[in-house]
Amino acid sequence: xxxxxxxxxxxxxxxxxxxxxxxxxxxxxxxxxxxxxxxxxxxxxxxxxxxxxxxxxxxxxxxxxxxxxxxxxxxxxxxxxxxxxxxxxxx
Amino acid sequence: xxxxxxxxxxxxxxxxxxxxxxxxxxxxxxxxxxxxxxxxxxxxxxxxxxxxxxxxxxxxxxxxxxxxxxxxxxxxxxxxxxxxxxxxxxxxxxxxxxxxxxxxxxxxxxxxxxxxxxxxxxxxxxxxxxxxxxxxxxxxxxxxxxxxxxxxxxxxxxxxxxxxxxxxxxxxxxxxxxxxxxxxxxxxxxxxxxxxxxxxxxxxxxxxxxxxxxxxxxxxxxxxxxxxxxxxxxxxxxxxxxxxxxxxxxxxxxxxxxxxxxxxxxxxxxxxxxxxxxxxxxxxxxxxxxxxxxxxxxxxxxxxxxxxxxxxxxxxxxxxxxxxxxxxxxxxxxxxxxxxxxxxxxxxxxxxxxxxxxxxxxxxxxxxxxxxxxxxxxxxxxxxxxxxxxxxxxxxxxxxxxxxxxxxxxxxxxxxxxxxxxxxxxxxxxxxxxxxxxxxxxxxxxxxxxxxxxxxxxxxxxxxxxxxxxxxxxxxxxxxxxxxxxxxxxxxxxxxxxxxxxxxxxxxxxxxxxxxxxxxxxxxxxxxxxxxxxxxxxxxxxxxxxxxxxxxxxxxxxxxxxxxxxxxxxxxxxxxxxxxxxxxxxxxxxxxxxxxxxxx
Numbered sequence: 233x234x235x236x237x238x239x240x241x242x243x244x245x246x247x248x249x250x251x252x253x254x255x256x257x258x259x260x261x262x263x264x265x266x267x268x269x270x271x272x273x274x275x276x277x278x279x280x281x282x283x284x285x286x287x288x289x290x291x292x293x294x295x296x297x298x299x300x301x302x303x304x305x306x307x308x309x310x311x312x313x314x315x316x317x318x319x320x321x322x323x
Numbered sequence: 324x325x326x327x328x329x330x331x332x333x334x335x336x337x338x339x340x341x342x343x344x345x346x347x348x349x350x351x352x353x354x355x356x357x358x359x360x361x362x363x364x365x366x367x368x369x370x371x372x373x374x375x376x377x378x379x380x381x382x383x384x385x386x387x388x389x390x391x392x393x394x395x396x397x398x399x400x401x402x403x404x405x406x407x408x409x410x411x412x413x414x415x416x417x418x419x420x421x422x423x424x425x426x427x428x429x430x431x432x433x434x435x436x437x438x439x440x441x442x443x444x445x446x447x448x449x450x451x452x453x454x455x456x457x458x459x460x461x462x463x464x465x466x467x468x469x470x471x472x473x474x475x476x477x478x479x480x481x482x483x484x485x486x487x488x489x490x491x492x493x494x495x496x497x498x499x500x501x502x503x504x505x506x507x508x509x510x511x512x513x514x515x516x517x518x519x520x521x522x523x524x525x526x527x528x529x530x531x532x533x534x535x536x537x538x539x540x541x542x543x544x545x546x547x548x549x550x551x552x553x554x555x556x557x558x559x560x561x562x563x564x565x566x567x568x569x570x571x572x573x574x575x576x577x578x579x580x581x582x583x584x585x586x587x588x589x590x591x592x593x594x595x596x597x598x599x600x601x602x603x604x605x606x607x608x609x610x611x612x613x614x615x616x617x618x619x620x621x622x623x624x625x626x627x628x629x630x631x632x633x634x635x636x637x638x639x640x641x642x643x644x645x646x647x648x649x650x651x652x653x654x655x656x657x658x659x660x661x662x663x664x665x666x667x668x669x670x671x672x673x674x675x676x677x678x679x680x681x682x683x684x685x686x687x688x689x690x691x692x693x694x695x696x697x698x699x700x701x702x703x704x705x706x707x708x709x710x711x712x713x714x715x716x717x718x719x720x721x722x723x724x725x726x727x728x729x730x731x732x733x734x735x736x737x738x739x740x741x742x743x744x745x746x747x748x749x750x751x752x753x754x755x756x757x758x759x760x761x762x763x764x765x766x767x768x769x770x771x772x773x774x775x776x777x778x779x780x781x782x783x784x785x786x787x788x789x790x791x792x793x794x795x796x797x798x799x800x801x802x803x804x805x806x807x808x809x810x811x812x813x814x815x816x817x818x819x820x821x822x823x824x825x826x827x828x829x830x831x832x833x834x835x836x837x838x839x840x841x842x843x844x845x846x847x848x849x850x851x852x853x854x855x856x857x858x859x860x861x862x863x864x865x866x867x868x869x870x871x872x873x874x875x876x877x878x879x880x881x882x883x884x885x886x887x888x889x890x891x892x893x894x895x896x897x898x899x900x901x902x903x904x905x906x907x908x909x910x911x912x913x914x915x916x917x918x919x920x921x922x923x
Contacts, residue, residue, distance in 0.1 A: 323564060
């Protein structure tokens, strides 16, 4: 099973890529753990405040905020697109 | 205290000016800024032609303008809009607002029409009407430089119109400090209709604060909150407003090709991230603002190489971009610069080109009429059309009338994506249901700044609400609408509301004015302002039939993305919203509500 991960704003700077593809089977939380291992401390610090997601970080799975799915426990399916945004605003 | 306590009344027909006290009850009941302007325009009556001499134009600062309160470098302009026919307030940042206050005035009220082009020179409490023949016809940048030179004070600040306003384009803006715009509603045309080219202000009087210690404490708290907040402390300063492009596109709410869909395949190419990597030179801040969302930019390659200015913002990278099916950031940026130069509302200008593109592709407008191909994605045509709009030349004249008049003229009014004649901004209501209710019920037409429901529906501020659900949206919308009326009346930048809200506003006002404000009392004032605007509009003939959205958004399902299959559920929310507001089924405030607010 594979998933696509898109990075935006500061996450894109940390990762150095717009989008990656990974063979993966699990939840959003497990995916983030894997990305933390892959991209190191800077990514982890940008994503988590201890074990909780940092405030205003947005994670969309196929365009839906995980808040309205199963949160960090959202189970990913084949070809899902996960988008990760740091705090953003505007108008 | 906090106020300058003076209003300058200007009668251009008679060529006279008079400085009068700012009445105490106006401060108590309407704060300043938008509230003050709305009350004055309401009292002037609805039976005026927006572009006739009877319409008044109010330039207003607020009680916090020019103080150390964060993001207080703003002002607003209030009038009857030639675009919508509603009461209308348009806001701008920069440095002009504080300078007006330093010059000793809370507001300037302009009525009548001058016989020839004039400008106002307001300097340290004094004021004169001067001949503007030498700058009539000049663009915003030339006018600003020439007038600063003419008054002989490099610190003078200029608010002016460009050729679009002079020639009464209904999407003309009022520009200040060259790059900042009171953009929406065509108030630049109201200025042009009065032969008023500019208002130049200069002053040194700092606002007097009633309780300095209490005010300083409130300011320190507000600044701390702004700094610590992830959006105002990091997101906006780092990437500017255009950082929204990808997330709004991600949730399927990024209107594309005149709202035919909510997903733009090349959104990343016109995003804040791409702006940062290609055209950004430095961040720019308005007076007294710790956020600094402004972008100083220059075009470094291609046919527009060497051009420089500010922007584009989120709204304009969208309006000239996704809305027109165009992923050429350099063309977007060039078009944005042209809007600043000629004095055009950059949301409406890009939007109306998108409208024209759909009309053109459907065959409603011929190439004979446009003078060039006008298909979606044609970046060259977008830039040329913007230039023609700014100069009011050829087909640009039709475009400058706005999308509603354009689409009606060419026989397809249903293709205009407007509310009450104001072109919708960069969020598709089908994918953000509460935000759509905000568009429909806005007192100034299709606007995202009467209530920014994107905050709860996408950003999770102050709480997360499912963008596709309708539960709780009417209630939250009222809080945003009333709260934003307060922000607009203080006058602060709405971006502070990502971090601070009514408690902080009340504390700042109590310190600045010495009058005790509470969260409740200040929100009541916001509600009063919103209802007075509604009363004006009701008298002007607006009611339930106008609190609606374009048919496309109500009947055509979103074709793709996370909101696929959704239409906007206005019908399921409108009665509830009216009920929460204390309005009847026609969208008019009930007698009980008016009595409660002291408006009966």
